[in-house]
Every structure is written in C-alpha cells, then in structure tokens.
Amino acid sequence: EPEVTQTPSHQVTQMGQEVILRCVPISNHLYFYWYRQILGQKVEFLVSFYNNEISEKSEIFDDQFSVERPDGSNFTLKIRSTKLEDSAMYFCASSPLQGISGNTIYFGEGSWLTVV
C-alpha cells in the first residue's frame, strides 16, 4: 500500500539552527500538508500546498517556516531559526484530487524534532 514517507525520524538541533524536514508524498497525490503535534497536545495544521504554491496556512506558520517542492517527489518543511517551542512531532500528509478515491488525507509517521 502506498504511503507517505518522512525523514529524518528524529532530529536534535540547537536553538537558532535551521532544520529541513523531508517528505515523499504518495506518488499520484497533488495536495500536500504539514501538521505538527507538541507532546501531549492536539495535532495542529500548519500549511497546505497545491500546484507549487501555498493554499492555506495557519497562524503558527509564520516567517520562520517555509515549504518547497524542489523536485517531482519531495516536499520539504524548513524552519529557519529554531526555537525551543518548535520541539514537536511534524507530520507530512498528502491527498489526491477528488475522484473515485475521494480526497482523503494520508499521513506519514512523523519527524520528531527536539530543539535544545
């Protein structure tokens, strides 16, 4: 069964450093998302991306965050200058165009980011 894959599974970084989290969405999907979950809290939407541009972003997704689809398969989340409060699990997700399979969103297993 096709799945969303994320790397790294866990990254430890120093405060102020830049971090790039990588995702390979399901191959025929066209919508891409990033969510995050701080330990013990809800899963929160960060951003959605379609046709090489941001469709929607939350208040969390400020200027320190950016997303990119650098080639035909990868989708990345960059955090420019990490803060302690950025420590969280980051989930990438993707969904197809509406069709027989609908527009169901499928999630990866997450990248755990620890900022020290």
Add this chain to the structure above:
Amino acid sequence: DAKTTQPTSMDCAEGRAANLPCNHSTISGNEYVYWYRQIHSQGPQYIIHGLKNNETNEMASLIITEDRKSSTLILPHATLRDTAVYYCIVRVEWGAQKLVFGQGTRLTINP
C-alpha cells in the same frame, strides 16, 4: 469546518464491539464525516469516511444518523492494537481542505 463533540475516553473489552459516538450537529450538506486514529505518537491513520449512507470497510463501520447530526464508529471485534485516540472530523471533500483535529476519544481496549 463544523465542530465535533466526542467523549474524552472509553473502555472496551477485547473481542467486543467498540462503539465510538460523535456529535456534529452543525454539519453542513457538503461536509463528510471522517474518522482517524492515532496510536501512541504515530501519524494519524485514516479509518473511514461517509456523507450520509452507512459505510463499511475492512477496519470499521460508520453509522450516520438520518439527520446527519451524529455518527458512530464501530470496531466490530476490538483488539489490544485498537487502543488509540480516535478523531471524528467533518470536512468538505474537495480541494486542499485541511483536517481540524480536536481532542478525540482515547479508547482503551482491555484484555
């Protein structure tokens, strides 16, 4: 997206059917009911979704009331591996429409 209301936690015996309720009284006509679950801190896992008809797949059944104001997710023979947080979410099924997660129901399957 319409809001949903779920019990905070539920228990179920292994091998029995787990019935998880969800209220979505403000759902609009073009919004679907989606169910996801999250085991530990793994990525949310899609279970099932529906508009107004009852749905069944290899994981679960979804029963939606005729007025669409509430629904029930049924896990027919719960196993220990079904212990997870279950999220009921309403969402239109087009475009890059995000999922908005609430607190969900923490389901514990007991041996």
